Amino acid sequence: MSGGMFDLSGRVALVTGGNGGIGLGLARGLARCGAAVMVAGRDAAKNAAAVQELxxxxxxxxxxxxxxxxxxxxxxxxxxxxxxLGGLDILVNNAGTNIRRRPEEQRLEDWRTVIDTNLTSAMLASRAAHPHLKRGGRGRVINNGSMLSIFGLPFHIAYAASKGGVVQFTKSLATAWAADGITVNAILPGWIDTDLTRKARTDMGGLNENVLARTPAKRWGDPSDFEGIAAFLASDASAFITGTAIPVDGGFSVQG
Incomplete structure (x- = not known):
């Protein structure tokens, strides 16, 4: 896409965990609007495949x-x-992990792994990116939260805590960096069809049926559902939107 308020030509994006799932969906949305995209991930082969796709x-x-x-x-x-890539204008803190255990069975090493991967990493990347984002005058930070920042599930104590932290981190960062021309927003994915949730469907009996019954859209989300929100939050179209947390869940979180 070139021209218009969603045009990202000449801008550079960094997407952590951008080699698959929601991260690759976000990266595709940025690429389709003309941004240059750096994919960061631990798996070199998956990284290469994502680069080829973009x-x-x-x-x-x-x-x-x-x-x-x-x-x-x-x-x-x-x-x-x-x-x-010649700069950095858009940071997408997407990388994350989950280790499912009930609270009374929570191991400290697993807690630290989830918190460090989902929350501390966003702080480290944002802090490192700040000089570049400020230099361009219209920097964008997009943080991947979760609907579990809204409500809880019994097997997701560390994950929910980390994602609630992401939302509050987003709000604080938005207030701190607004004067630098940087907007900071979070997305809250619902039940999305990824490798992580496919394992959850195996581990948690009845999950698929419950998700379909409660979701007004009557389907699981797809990574492609994140292309539009990435383009919007990274572009000039969202210049006066900051500190928000936007559910991308087919309406799951508004159902009683």
Whole structure:
């Protein structure tokens, strides 16, 4: 896409966990609007496949292998993006993980893994990206939250805590960086058909039926459902929207 308020030509995006699932959906949305996209992920082969897919859309794309829980690695990831793609205008903090256990069975090492991957990584990447985002004067940060920032489930204590933290982190960052011309928003995915949720459907009996019954759209979400929200929140169309948390869940979270 070129021209118009959704045009991202000349802008550079970094998408953590952008080599599959929701992350790749977000990356596709940015690429379709003309942004150059850096895919960050731990799996080099998946990164390469994502770059090939984004390049086929006509976008300039590259990838970097990074551990987003490591402070030095995050700094190197941001530096690589700015050096290889010519700057950084859009940061998508998407990388995440989940380890399902009841609260009384929660192991400290698993808690730390989930919190560090889902929440601390967003702080590290945002902090490292700030000088680049500020320099361009219209920086964008998009954080991947979850509908579990709205309500709870018994097997998702660490995940829910991390995603609730993402929403509050988003609000605080939005107020801190507004003067720098940077907007910061979160998306709250519902039940989306990804590798993670396919495993959940195996582990949690009746999940598929319950999701379909409660979702007004009567389907699971697809990673492609995130292309539009990525384009919107990264573009000039959302210039006066910051600190928000937008559900992308087919209406699941508004059902009683």
């Amino acid at each position: 390049s086929a859309l006509g976008a300039k794309a590259d990838s970097v292998v990074a551990d987003i829980t490591d402070e030095a690695a995050v700094g190197a990831m941001v530096d690589a993006t700015a050096t290889r």
